[in-house]
Amino acid sequence: MPESADIVIAGGGPVGLALARALEQFGVRATVVSTSTTASDRPIALSHASRILLERLGAWRGLNATPIRTIHVSQRGGFGRTLIDHRDYKLPALGHVIAYSDLLPALGRTLDRKPMNGTVTGSEAHAGQITVSVTSDPYSGQAIQHLRTRLLVIAEGTLPPIDAISAGATPVTQRDYHQSALVASVKTDNPSEGRAWERFTEDGPIALLPYRDRYALVWSVQPDDAHTLAALPEHEFLARLGTAFGRRAGAFIEAGERGVFPLQLRVRDPSPVPQVLTIGNAAQTLHPVAGQGLNLGLRDAWELAELAGSWPREEIGGAEFVEHYLRRRRLDRVGSVRATDLFVRMFSTDDPFARCARGFGLFALDVLPPAREFLARRMMFGARALP
Numbered sequence: 001m002p003e004s005a006d007i008v009i010a011g012g013g014p015v016g017l018a019l020a021r022a023l024e025q026f027g028v029r030a031t032v033v034s035t036s037t038t039a040s041d042r043p044i045a046l047s048h049a050s051r052i053l054l055e056r057l058g059a060w061r062g063l064n065a066t067p068i069r070t071i072h073v074s075q076r077g078g079f080g081r082t083l084i085d086h087r088d089y090k091l092p093a094l095g096h097v098i099a100y101s102d103l104l105p106a107l108g109r110t111l112d113r114k115p116m117n118g119t120v121t122g123s124e125a126h127a128g129q130i131t132v133s134v135t136s137d138p139y140s141g142q143a144i145q146h147l148r149t150r151l152l153v154i155a156e157g158t159l160p161p162i163d164a165i166s167a168g169a170t171p172v173t174q175r176d177y178h179q180s181a182l183v184a185s186v187k188t189d190n191p192s193e194g195r196a197w198e199r200f201t202e203d204g205p206i207a208l209l210p211y212r213d214r215y216a217l218v219w220s221v222q223p224d225d226a227h228t229l230a231a232l233p234e235h236e237f238l239a240r241l242g243t244a245f246g247r248r249a250g251a252f253i254e255a256g257e258r259g260v261f262p263l264q265l266r267v268r269d270p271s272p273v274p275q276v277l278t279i280g281n282a283a284q285t286l287h288p289v290a291g292q293g294l295n296l297g298l299r300d301a302w303e304l305a306e307l308a309g310s311w312p313r314e315e316i317g318g319a320e321f322v323e324h325y326l327r328r329r330r331l332d333r334v335g336s337v338r339a340t341d342l343f344v345r346m347f348s349t350d351d352p353f354a355r356c357a358r359g360f361g362l363f364a365l366d367v368l369p370p371a372r373e374f375l376a377r378r379m380m381f382g383a384r385a386l387p
């Protein structure tokens with residue numbers, strides 16, 4: 001069987017495609033295997049660093065991106081608020097909001113070698129190589145092709161239809177937040193002017209991200225409440241949202257289609273078996289409170305490609321390569337996972353002491369620009385402060 005590519009990537013989501021493009025740029029042969037699914041049009045906030053990465057990959061131009069210029073953070077029923085402003089960091093914007101469904105074709109167009117349609121169902125490592133089984137019909141389980149490669153990268157996201165390769169790699173950390181994210185586009189009677197809002201309530205955080213002429217809402221609530229809210233008639237839903245969020249962004253006057261996503265923290269072993277790496281949501285699924293999931297996944301992809309480009313071709317996927325990658329990514333991964341988890345737990349409790357501590361935290365951020373800058377840069381660039 002001839003070697004198909006230096007690296008096979010399972011999953012053609014944004015992280016898998018970004019990796020494929022970056023590998024092309026670094027001169028490494030890669031094949032993406034992806035199931036064809038309909039991409040959701042849910043909005044996603046990308047940090048300034050992710051914009052730089054997408055520009056390097058040639059996927060930024062033409063994206064319909066709404067800039068986030070300021071972020072207002074506050075808590076309901078307690079003192080303290082802070083405002084993060086792009087001008088303090090001499091950046092054109094802190095980040096941008098784009099549609100997931102726009103990002104996939106934008107990345108896909110940059111690829112010289114188009115993704116292969118199929119589902120990766122298994123793999124077997126032998127003598128420094130790995131054979132990957134791909135089927136066009138995961139339900140019959142019939143493998144139609146075998147690809148021989150040096151490294152298999154699992155970028156199959158959180159809820160893959162078939163989880164055969166990583167089945168042995170049980171999550172090392174799993175936390176059910178007992179929250180679901182209710183997402184919708186909503187309109188207020190005040191223009192957003194590039195302002196994002198993050199409001200912490202005892203039920204969970206509410207984020208409003210500026211998106212075109214409206215806001216993208218990510219409202220974290222208990223799973224039953226999320227489904228109830230999603231089913232309410234529009235005027236009742238807007239009234240409930242107004243009560244929970246307040247009137248800082250104006251009165252809520254319109255809501256688009258609503259969707260519900262379960263929220264959990266799931267962290268897997270990033271190298272479950274020899275010659276296999278997991279990246280993006282397949283490696284770590286975070287609560288969306290801090291909008292870090294895809295940003296972190298894009299950094300996984302970029303750093304993996306950069307390393308592969310600098311490595312002797314025949315040693316890609318070997319133990320030393322894998323170890324190097326894991327060491328390089330450890331601080332950013334662990335830091336982002338822990339910070340996001342701490343945020344959710346600290347800001348989703350009704351405890352009066354916690355509320356007071358949160359208030360002081362927000363107050364301190366507001367009056368101490370270096371602390372605010374540390375947080376802002378950490379959220380935008382990750383632990384290694386890319387670029």
Ligand SMILES: Cc1cc2nc3c(=O)[nH]c(=O)nc-3n(C[C@H](O)[C@H](O)[C@H](O)COP(=O)(O)OP(=O)(O)OC[C@H]3O[C@@H](n4cnc5c(N)ncnc54)[C@H](O)[C@@H]3O)c2cc1C
Pocket residue numbers: 010011012013014015016033034035036037043044045046118119120121155156157158159160161162163181183218261279280281282288291292293294295296297
């Ligand atoms: C409500 C909500 C809001 C969010 N907001 C933000 C935000 O503002 N900012 C942010 O950075 N992140 C956000 N995220 C997280 C972000 O959506 C994810 O981090 C990102 O989509 C992960 O990309 P991925 O490519 O790793 O996985 P996915 O996007 O899940 O893509 C994986 C792809 O692989 C395919 N696949 C699966 N299994 C196989 C297989 N065996 N073989 C071949 N192909 C396979 C799937 O069909 C899919 O196309 C949010 C998440 C949620 C739920």
